Amino acid sequence: MNDELTALVPYVRIHAEAEAPRECCGLAVRDTSGLLVYVACRNEARDHEHFIINATDYARAEDTGTIVAIVHSHPYADPAPSLADRAGIEDTELPWLIVNHPLGTYTISRPEGFAAPLIGRPFVHGVHDCYALVRDYFAKFGIPLNDYTRSWGWWEGASGPDLYRDNFVREGFREVPRETLREHDLILMRIRAPRENHMAVYLGHGVILHHLIGQPSRRETYQEFYQRRTTAVLRHRSFP
Missing domain, CATH: 3.40.140.10 (Cytidine Deaminase, domain 2)
Structure with missing residues (x-):
């Protein structure tokens, strides 16, 4: 070959x-x-x-x-x-x-079982973005999440598919009160967009894991900038 x-x-x-x-x-x-x-x-x-x-x-x-x-x-x-x-x-x-x-x-x-590290991966939309990071994070706990085809700028329109809101229930998540935030919860955010366009995993102790556009994936303090842009907290049924 x-x-x-x-x-x-x-x-x-x-x-x-x-x-x-x-x-x-x-x-x-x-x-x-x-x-x-x-x-x-x-x-x-x-x-x-x-x-x-x-x-x-x-x-x-x-x-x-x-x-x-x-x-x-x-x-x-x-x-x-x-x-x-x-x-x-x-x-x-x-x-x-x-x-x-x-x-x-x-x-x-050829395929060899490679899995990208959670920290430090370059941003590539649809391959290494915030949702891909979430998928890989939960895969480490044996929780498979479906991948979804997503075009660049899907978050800009007022109508059309919504990567997060359309799919989080079928993936086993439910919305919980923000004041109950704890380890493994997902944090939805709206950053300079008309709809939610970012997702982070809460690691506990005031730290999130996320992947912003144009930046490497990283751990970061859940600081005021992100708190003010938070729209919802989601919890998977595997973490009751």
Whole structure:
């Protein structure tokens, strides 16, 4: 398989040249004749997102054969997988071919059970953001939370899907009085937006774990800035 994926690198480099300085993305597909081919896809990513393969392009690729690897470029950067890439490799359960532009160096990485650290992960919307941090935190307690497709800026409109309010009950959370705040509770916040757009885990002793846009995930004091922007406290049924 490695040799077959390596043979696709020249085609990825052509795509990367056309897309630079944005990342290009595509799929390695084994067609009905057994040949491995590169299918270039559109990158739907916006601010603070690395790459998002266009859903229609993905579906069309599936119609032509079997998807055997995810492919994308790292413009002017090392082709080694980032933390977000490594998380994506685990989520897709597929090998990833990453090609540097313009040098053409590349890496091929496979799922290996990687889990990103809770502290210090760079912000990548939809992969490493505040909700992803919450999911990973609760996973450590054996509590699986569903992932939800979310487009950049979902919190800006007055109508449309609401990542938190639409889903917290089905995920096993209930709203509790704010004065009962305790360890493992979730804190919903509204920060410079018309609706709740941030979520933090309360660790106890006045400390929260959260991931703000454009910053690494971190522990921080639950200071007045966050308290004033808190809209609700949620508690999971596993912590009665």
